[in-house]
Amino acid sequence: MQSITEKRYTDGRPNLRRFHQAKWDEPIIFELSNPGERGILPPPIEDGIRDAVGDVTSALPDMLRRKTPLDLPEMAQPQVVRHYMRLSQENLGLDLNIDIGQGTCTMKYSPKINEQLARTPQITELHPLQPEETVQGILEIMYKFEQILKEISGLDRFSLQLGAGSAAIYAAASIIRAYHAARRDTGQRDEIITTIFSHPSDAACAKTAGFNVITLYPDDDGYPDLNALKEAVSERTAGLMTANPEDTGIFNPRIAEFVNVVHKAGGLCFYDQANANGVLGITRAREAGFDLCHFNLHKTFSTPHGCGGPGAGALGVIEALSPFLPTPVLAYDGERYYLDYNRPQSIGKVRAFYGVVPAVLKAYAWVMSLGAEGLKEVSKTAVLNNNYLLKKMLEIPGVSAPYAKGKRRIEQVRYSWEKLCKETGVHSEEIGLRAADFGVHYWTSHHPFIVPEPCTLEPTESFSKADLDEYVEILKHVAHEAYTDSDRVKTAPHNSTVHRTDQAPFDDPSQWAITWRAYLKKTERGKKG
Numbered sequence: 001m002q003s004i005t006e007k008r009y010t011d012g013r014p015n016l017r018r019f020h021q022a023k024w025d026e027p028i029i030f031e032l033s034n035p036g037e038r039g040i041l042p043p044p045i046e047d048g049i050r051d052a053v054g055d056v057t058s059a060l061p062d063m064l065r066r067k068t069p070l071d072l073p074e075m076a077q078p079q080v081v082r083h084y085m086r087l088s089q090e091n092l093g094l095d096l097n098i099d100i101g102q103g104t105c106t107m108k109y110s111p112k113i114n115e116q117l118a119r120t121p122q123i124t125e126l127h128p129l130q131p132e133e134t135v136q137g138i139l140e141i142m143y144k145f146e147q148i149l150k151e152i153s154g155l156d157r158f159s160l161q162l163g164a165g166s167a168a169i170y171a172a173a174s175i176i177r178a179y180h181a182a183r184r185d186t187g188q189r190d191e192i193i194t195t196i197f198s199h200p201s202d203a204a205c206a207k208t209a210g211f212n213v214i215t216l217y218p219d220d221d222g223y224p225d226l227n228a229l230k231e232a233v234s235e236r237t238a239g240l241m242t243a244n245p246e247d248t249g250i251f252n253p254r255i256a257e258f259v260n261v262v263h264k265a266g267g268l269c270f271y272d273q274a275n276a277n278g279v280l281g282i283t284r285a286r287e288a289g290f291d292l293c294h295f296n297l298h299k300t301f302s303t304p305h306g307c308g309g310p311g312a313g314a315l316g317v318i319e320a321l322s323p324f325l326p327t328p329v330l331a332y333d334g335e336r337y338y339l340d341y342n343r344p345q346s347i348g349k350v351r352a353f354y355g356v357v358p359a360v361l362k363a364y365a366w367v368m369s370l371g372a373e374g375l376k377e378v379s380k381t382a383v384l385n386n387n388y389l390l391k392k393m394l395e396i397p398g399v400s401a402p403y404a405k406g407k408r409r410i411e412q413v414r415y416s417w418e419k420l421c422k423e424t425g426v427h428s429e430e431i432g433l434r435a436a437d438f439g440v441h442y443w444t445s446h447h448p449f450i451v452p453e454p455c456t457l458e459p460t461e462s463f464s465k466a467d468l469d470e471y472v473e474i475l476k477h478v479a480h481e482a483y484t485d486s487d488r489v490k491t492a493p494h495n496s497t498v499h500r501t502d503q504a505p506f507d508d509p510s511q512w513a514i515t516w517r518a519y520l521k522k523t524e525r526g527k528k529g
Contacts, residue, residue, distance in 0.1 A: 014470045020495045022089035033073040090497040103443035103456035106299035118358040121295040128353035139337035141401045145364040154286020155316035159325045161355040165274045166201040168294035168313025173209035173271045174347040175324040176239045190240040195224045197246035221405020233265040243272040249409030259289035276300040281376030301363035312359035326484030383460035392472040412458035426482040428453040432494035438474045
């Protein structure tokens, strides 16, 4: 019998795994509907219950009563199970593959015991409208987690209400606006400064909050340009919203100078710490002089990312800005935990109820299992992983790491395949499609593509050296194919469910449809129906 283990490595290097993902010609669930089919048949209402309750629907106002039945798929239980099992087989995720290629999403391992904890009836059966005296346990956990975040950041108050990182960034922009409004200079201070390699949400949320956005570009070494900042600040400056390290993985060593320049101009400074797993226990927002910061609990603190939900963006502020935090905030009077709604200067609610409680619970459990020294070890390991991967990636022909040449990065690197593209005609997106044939994900970059032919990799402390080596071998193999058999890469994927799409419809709003009903309205198929 062959030894599978022996076949896994050649000369100490991992061999590529055979991978062929399940492919199903699976319609969406509405198309699988078979009128009259049922997954469950509820028993008829007993006469005694009908007599006691009466006609419930007649008590509803006419405006709340449907004129037509709810249009739901009609299917038996086995068909429903098969449908979602087939879809699950066409997915990639941490439980199936090495997801280093998620880039700035910081996809780390979320311990299964924390998942089980969040699914216990004590959590799943809670209701956000319960009286406060019946939810003291979860309020205590959330309050204590706020104290932990205060220690990690050095800031004075936090809101856990925000349902995502971008929601926290928008709330930060709203607080900056409210702060200046309280000082009666909103009309004058209408500009937010950010950097091109900060997360795009920093610019987008500032714009959504009503500000004009000034974007700083890097100097020749890839650091945000301090002189450009000095030229940008004025009496119109409301604040600075920036990430550090930026999405290139480069840490700005002069960040305190940036903050001082903005403060002298009368602005506030917001620290985007969505990806903080390279600086936990090493740097803090307080020491750099920031007035606000946020953490993505669904990135840095190990809760699942959720691709738009269930996220959790924890927003922290200095004491002078705490009156503006979203309402309510958690409070403790020495005997009980409660929600404080008496916030006359608050920017209001940004999300319903308390926030995403299961995500906060998982983050709290993760931090408590690690402790202060453990959090610092998280950062050390993430930085070690990233710089090991950087060294191995730069050994692959055709790839480079623009800016800060010869210097180390923090928790990620934005690489460039520009040389390979010029020499082979293979683009970064095509490398990603071919990488999917080996069961791994690959992310290019946020737009705009300032780094040509970009590829952003972020190996957290969740990955072993074996994982890093295997991922590098996949990209090394794809790069070799680009130079020796470029059509193999250009026609990928061959083994995966992902496919090539015509980009044109995605740029045409008339073709966009986010629901099945909207799709039917926009297509000839729907008009014929």
